[in-house]
Amino acid sequence: MKMRKLSKNKAVVLFSGGQDSSIALAWALDRFEHIETIGFDYSQRHAIELGARKKVRSVLKENFAEWDARLGDDLVVSAGGLHDLGATAMTDHIAIEVAEDGLPNTFVPGRNLLFLVLAAGMAYRRDLGVIVAGMCEADYSGYPDCREGALAAQMKALQLGVDANVSLETPLMHIDKAESWRLAEKLGGEKLVTLINEHSHSCYQGVRATRYDWGYGCGECPACELRAKGWAGYKAA
Numbered sequence: 430m431k432m433r434k435l436s437k438n439k440a441v442v443l444f445s446g447g448q449d450s451s452i453a454l455a456w457a458l459d460r461f462e463h464i465e466t467i468g469f470d471y472s473q474r475h476a477i478e479l480g481a482r483k484k485v486r487s488v489l490k491e492n493f494a495e496w497d498a499r500l501g502d503d504l505v506v507s508a509g510g511l512h513d514l515g516a517t518a519m520t521d522h523i524a525i526e527v528a529e530d531g532l533p534n535t536f537v538p539g540r541n542l543l544f545l546v547l548a549a550g551m552a553y554r555r556d557l558g559v560i561v562a563g564m565c566e567a568d569y570s571g572y573p574d575c576r577e578g579a580l581a582a583q584m585k586a587l588q589l590g591v592d593a594n595v596s597l598e599t600p601l602m603h604i605d606k607a608e609s610w611r612l613a614e615k616l617g618g619e620k621l622v623t624l625i626n627e628h629s630h631s632c633y634q635g636v637r638a639t640r641y642d643w644g645y646g647c648g649e650c651p652a653c654e655l656r657a658k659g660w661a662g663y664k665a666a
Contacts, residue, residue: 433593435595439559455496471507514538541562606656606659631644631655
């Protein structure tokens, strides 16, 4: 049996509504003829990011005519089983802290690996040959399922498991948050930077009441600290 050949001109983007996935979406829109997006409801502690997804997509379509023509359907998939497996600070209202193993308790074991499985299933059905994701191991919280080696191993298993040539692109993997803002500027100028700064959401606490120069958030959680540091580095360059 021959491996199924999916279109390499079409891609599905893992899109959470956060800074990294928004930049990854813009990167994909700049490169592929047709893009679809997939998000996941895994009973996270707040729904702010899920709302940000809709806003980022709509404002992208309004402000970038060429990308509007390329941006297709969006799908939100239930992945509530991740919550059922046990509590983390991303799925329950518990204090964010570093666990004994050195990882922040915002780590949801298996999350990104499951997301790739679900995205590959969508890609197979819709002839989308590339999965694009915003994972990064240069400037992140230490999650093992953001590392290039883990993702490569998962993709190898998926290619064998669906018997198709689906591949993964992670344009932010080896750049820090400041460099990711510079990538956004290269892709869509100041207009795109402003759009992502204003409408994407990264804060683990789901805070949208407080506005900083780098965006909305609590200003204290690990995601806000990384975003603030990256913005400062971008503006200082």
